[in-house]
Amino acid sequence: MDAEAIKRSLEGSGLRCTPQRYAVMAFLMEHTRHPTAAEIFEAVNRVDPRSSRATTYNNLRDLVQAGLVREVAVEGRAARFDAKGMRHHHFICDRCGNVEDMEWYDVPRPPSRALGKRILRECELIFRGHCTKCAPRHASR
Amino acid sequence: MDAEAIKRSLEGSGLRCTPQRYAVMAFLMEHTRHPTAAEIFEAVNRVDPRSSRATTYNNLRDLVQAGLVREVAVEGRAARFDAKGMRHHHFICDRCGNVEDMEWYDVPRPPSRALGKRILRECELIFRGHCTKCAPRHASR
DNA sequence: TGAACGATTTAGATTATATCTAATGTGATA
DNA sequence: TATCACATTAGATATAATCTAAATCGTTCA
Incomplete structure (x- = not known):
């Protein structure tokens, strides 16, 4: 996982590379199992507990809007997220x-x-x- | 809208043709705009207020399982339903x-x-x- | 340097969506 | 009619996602 590459892709999309945003993006790149927002929040927080649910959702929204992440809606279940590789x-x-x-x-x-x-x-x-x-x-x- | 045809298609799928279930199915066949469960509940209830939210959801679930209705998940919004024509x-x-x-x-x-x-x-x-x-x-x- | 401003984050409340519960009703059949 | 599985109900509950208002952080530039 190339930290520099993540930083560049965030900044290339006009998003600051904050620790929380970086953590969400890095987690998605490492885990291609399409985690839910709750799973991402939990995992990111386990490593560094300075992150709130709202921030995870905000960052996921920003990443989706920037086109770096894809959201997959599944009937009757939580949405899943997927770094666009x-x-x-x-x-x-x-x-x-x-x-x-x-x-x-x-x-x-x-x-x-x-x-x-x-x-x-x-x-x-x-x-x-x-x-x-x-x-x-x-x-x- | 052929009431008999709806009745037959319900019963052909092993579902009783109850007034509430019929109303949901008939509404979906008349409105091809992919309503949400909440819209269906409201519309069906406006005509005949003997129907609960739970029944609407139950019936939608049954109709989807029977293959008569399709559920479309949309990111960040309520699911939408669609009679399979x-x-x-x-x-x-x-x-x-x-x-x-x-x-x-x-x-x-x-x-x-x-x-x-x-x-x-x-x-x-x-x-x-x-x-x-x-x-x-x-x-x- | 530091004042100012926008972007970001936070905890917790709130909203939206969907399901569950336990009691009751209904219809087919024996 | 008695029975049984299926259906329905109101309201509580669960789950997913968003909102709020205050605090913090980063960058710019005087």
Whole structure:
């Protein structure tokens, strides 16, 4: 993990590199398991207890707005966060709610007829089903 | 709106056609604007005030499980619901959070190498950007 | 240096969303 | 009619996220 690189990417997006913001970003880069805000808050605070819940949420919001982090909404569960490294799609497990990365491949754009006057920022492909852990228990429930 | 058809589709999925459940389903079929649970509860109750919040949520859960309704999670906002009629994709507005239907087209499946031991149920394509209403105000954040 | 100002952080309250509980009601069937 | 599973209810509770107002930090620049 290159501390300098994190600092540069924060500042390149017009965000100061504060200790709390750095900690959130570094945690997301080390943990690609798509943690929730609560998990990030807890983990960051365990290392250095000078950080409040509000700051974690504020920083996550800022990082998402800056385009450095992606937020993934999951039905009925807390949102999950993901440092944008390599491009990838997401697989969401119906059963345990975990979010996993899926190899990237190009998605066909919608025909402009369908788009109308809307302005498209991105296309996202979400796969749903049972993850490797939950697949064997597929029948139950 | 064919009341008999709704009744049949509920019963075909093993769900009793109760007045409350019928009302939720009928409302979703009439309103394709992807209402939130709170909006559905309010609307259904305005017509016939014998319905509780819990029942609305229970029925939405049952309808989603039965595959008659789709739930769309939106970051930072309440989930939205959508009777599954014609197949379609979704466009979510970054600005106002509204969910709109987009003409359906086939999505390439992931290579089985990427899928591994996961069991795929569905692929969902989500477009993001600014909707027709919000596009003109594009500059102002 | 230090005054000033905007950005950031904080603890805790608040809001928003969704689920749970325990009691009650309903309808099909025997 | 008695029974049983399914449904519903009001309100409490849980969970997720945001807001508030005060304090602090960093940077700029006189």
